Amino acid sequence: IELDEKETSEPVPLTEEALLDRLTELPYKLFVLSEYGRPIYASCGYEEQLCSLFALIGVFVSRISSWGDTLQTISSGEVHVHFSHRSPLILCLVSRKSERLDDQISVVFDQILSTLSREQLESIYRKKGDNFDLRRFLIGTNKFMESSLASWRYDLALSHSAFRVLPMNPTDRDFLSSTMANCLSAAKLDSTIFGLVIAHCQIAARVRHKKHEIHPRDMHILINLIDNSPSFKDAEMWIPICLPHFDDSGFFYAYIVHPWANSKTPLPVCIVLLTVKKDHFEKQKEVVQNIVQKLEANDKFFGNFQIAITKPALFSVQQIGTGNEHLWQFVFKNRLIKQLCVSAAKIPLISKGERDMARDAVHRVSEMIKKEQQMRLIFIRNNYSTLLIWVTDMFELYCIFSPFVTPKTATNIIDKLLKALKAHEQRYFLLHSPSF
Numbered sequence: 001i002e003l004d005e006k007e008t009s010e011p012v013p014l015t016e017e018a019l020l021d022r023l024t025e026l027p028y029k030l031f032v033l034s035e036y037g038r039p040i041y042a043s044c045g046y047e048e049q050l051c052s053l054f055a056l057i058g059v060f061v062s063r064i065s066s067w068g069d070t071l072q073t074i075s076s077g078e079v080h081v082h083f084s085h086r087s088p089l090i091l092c093l094v095s096r097k098s099e100r101l102d103d104q105i106s107v108v109f110d111q112i113l114s115t116l117s118r119e120q121l122e123s124i125y126r127k128k129g130d131n132f133d134l135r136r137f138l139i140g141t142n143k144f145m146e147s148s149l150a151s152w153r154y155d156l157a158l159s160h161s162a163f164r165v166l167p168m169n170p171t172d173r174d175f176l177s178s179t180m181a182n183c184l185s186a187a188k189l190d191s192t193i194f195g196l197v198i199a200h201c202q203i204a205a206r207v208r209h210k211k212h213e214i215h216p217r218d219m220h221i222l223i224n225l226i227d228n229s230p231s232f233k234d235a236e237m238w239i240p241i242c243l244p245h246f247d248d249s250g251f252f253y254a255y256i257v258h259p260w261a262n263s264k265t266p267l268p269v270c271i272v273l274l275t276v277k278k279d280h281f282e283k284q285k286e287v288v289q290n291i292v293q294k295l296e297a298n299d300k301f302f303g304n305f306q307i308a309i310t311k312p313a314l315f316s317v318q319q320i321g322t323g324n325e326h327l328w329q330f331v332f333k334n335r336l337i338k339q340l341c342v343s344a345a346k347i348p349l350i351s352k353g354e355r356d357m358a359r360d361a362v363h364r365v366s367e368m369i370k371k372e373q374q375m376r377l378i379f380i381r382n383n384y385s386t387l388l389i390w391v392t393d394m395f396e397l398y399c400i401f402s403p404f405v406t407p408k409t410a411t412n413i414i415d416k417l418l419k420a421l422k423a424h425e426q427r428y429f430l431l432h433s434p435s436f
Contacts (some may be wrong), residue, residue, distance in 0.1 A: 019049055020083045028095040030108060030149055033058055035088050040138070043146055047135075051148060057092045059162035073101070084109070088125045097360075104152050104158070107217070111148040113244040114221045117251060128418045140148050147228050151220070155201075160333050160396075162340040163216045166202040167315070168308045170426035175301050177205040181434035183290045184273075191277040192284070192436075193252070198270045199309050201227055203430065210435040215245035216338050226256065226270050233261040238281045243274075252276060255284035259292045267309045315428055320416040326405045327413050328385065329358055331398040332421060334429060341421065341428045349400070358385075358424050362398045365389050369396075379407055390414065 023029060031050075032041040037058030039047040047054070061083055064071035074081040075098070083099035085093045089112070116124070116137060125132060157164045168176075180195050184207065194214050197204040201223050208214065221243060233392035237256040242248060252274040264356060271291065271431045273284045281323060296302055317324045328349050332341045340372065349358050369375050369391055378389040386401040388410050399417075401410055425431065 013049060014046065016049075019046060024069075027097075028093065028149070030105075030145070031057060031092040031094075032108070032112070032145075033061070033090050033092075034125070034130065034132075034134065035085075035090060038131055038133060039397040040089070040134050041142060041145055058090060061090050074359070088122060097363075099363045100159070100370070104149060107148050107152050107158065107220075108145050110217060110221060110244050111141075111145050111209045111224070112138070113248050114144075114225075114242050117242040117249055118244070119249040121194050122173065123130065143228050144224055148220075150225050151224065153363075154356075154359065155220075156331055156342060156359060157216070157340045158220050159363065160366065161216050161339055162333055163219050164202045164309065164340050164342065165428060165430050166204040167313050167427050168204060169304055172301055172304045172308065173205060173426075173430075175285045175298065176305070177207055177434045179294050180205060180291055181207045181436045183287050183294065184436040187283065187290075189275065189280065189283055189287065191280060192273055192275045192287075194274040196274075197224065198223060198226060198272065199268055200312060202312075204269070204308075206430055206433045208433050208435055212246075215244070218245045219244035222254070222272060226272075232256055232270070233258045236285060236399075240278070241274075244277070253278050253280065255281065255288065257285075257288055265306060265310075267306060269309055315341055315421070315424070316344050317346060317417075319424070320413065320420045323409065323416065325414045325415070326402045326409060327399060328402065329400045330417060331362055331396075332417075333396040335393065335395055337429065337431070341430050359401050361385070361387060361400065364396065366396075379410070386410065388414065 005183070026044055028043070030041070030043040031039075031054060033039055033054045037055040039051060039054045041047070042050055061071050065085065071083045073083070078096050080095050080098045080101060082093045082095070082105065084102060084105045086109055089109070091109060093105050094100050095101060095104075113121070113383065116126070124134065124137065151158050153159075176197060180197070184192055184195060190209075193209045193212050195205075195207040196219070197206075203219065206214070221241070225239075225241070237254070239254045239256065240251040240253050242251050253276070255273045255275070256270060258268070258270050260269055271288050273288065275284060295305070317327045317330065322325070328346055330343045333339070334341075345355065348354055365378065365380075365387060368378075369389070376391050377389070380387040381403060384403060386403055386405050388399045388401060390397045397418075399410070399414060401413075405413075421428070
């Protein structure tokens with residue numbers, strides 16, 4: 001892969017006082033640098049003005065390393081500074097919240113590897129020298145690093161290493177998946193490994209080569225790429241991309257197309273095929289055209305498909321029947337298939353602030369569960385709400401109730417909820433992925 005070296009651009013400089021004020025106002029700051037302190041990325045921008053700060057981060061990490069130890073976290077009041085040395089890079093996250101900082105850094109590091117594989121990253125410094133400015137090879141990727149970190153904070157699927165499924169009629173989903181698998185099988189393209197249909201940052205269908213599985217974190221890299229590239233809607237894209245949880249040393253070639261973006265009824269649907277052959281653009285294009293033709297030929301399916309896309313029906317707590325007024329929101333993770341189901345917004349968790357508060361509560365409790373793995377059932381009540389968390393080997397369930405709910409009532413509602421999820425699991429989960 002030929003990487004284009006271009007000049008980097010820097011925003012209009014601020015005075016030192018204004019820059020410090022800006023840093024103080026931000027809820028978090030991420031810094032990426034080389035092992036020798038060369039700036040690569042700052043989520044706040046102004047890399048050149050922050051050179052001394054980058055150098056200080058590098059000195060902290062290298063000095064502790066010279067003592068045979070590893071610098072991890074420095075905390076002062078509400079500020080937490082987390083360091084992660086992932087040769088040949090150093091990443092530093094400064095945050096007002098302490099939840100799983102290393103996991104947030106991992107998401108950003110994965111995003112970097114999606115552009116420059118680990119093998120390529122190491123080769124660049126080996127050939128160009130330790131003081132090389134890596135930003136020349138990462139032009140245009142800042143928005144993906146920033147959005148990946150932001151997504152960890154607002155998308156519970158990403159922070160739980162899972163993915164969300166677009167709700168669909170099971171029969172329609174089966175037809176969509178089987179059509180993709182059959183078209184790929186008929187094309188006899190052994191180099192094609194995965195196929196995805198993505199809408200609203202959710203997976204509508206997933207097919208795979210018999211021998212392989214795609215990790216949820218790798219799917220989020222693809223979703224992040226598509227969601228932050230509006231120009232993709234107007235053209236077919238052929239992009240080299242590394243999926244680090246599959247193989248961090250090499251690249252796939254992604255054929256990405258929005259087949260109905262310019263139709264009479266535009267649909268925000270993206271089809272992605274991933275192959276290991278860089279010269280298979282035309283073959284992937286032909287397969288997708290065949291898939292689209294077969295989908296559109298089935299009038300009943302395509303009508304239902306349009307409704308599922310334009311009016312996605314999230315799981316409503318009203319589906320559990322009596323007692324649902326006490327349950328405000330739930331998050332259900334199937335641990336076996338790494339998929340997440342989140343209930344639709346409901347009063348009083350409607351505004352952004354209310355939803356952020358609920359999401360932060362889930363983040364805090366999931367952090368607690370990760371540290372104390374023997375915890376299986378937690379009931380927490382405060383003046384504003386009640387949290388009930390149930391963790392088994394099969395699932396994780398996070399429920400936010402009214403502050404007036406009793407443990408007995410909450411338990412009865414959860415029993416109804418689990419039965420309702422089981423009854424409708426084919427609508428809200430991908431229980432199997434057809435292979436080709």
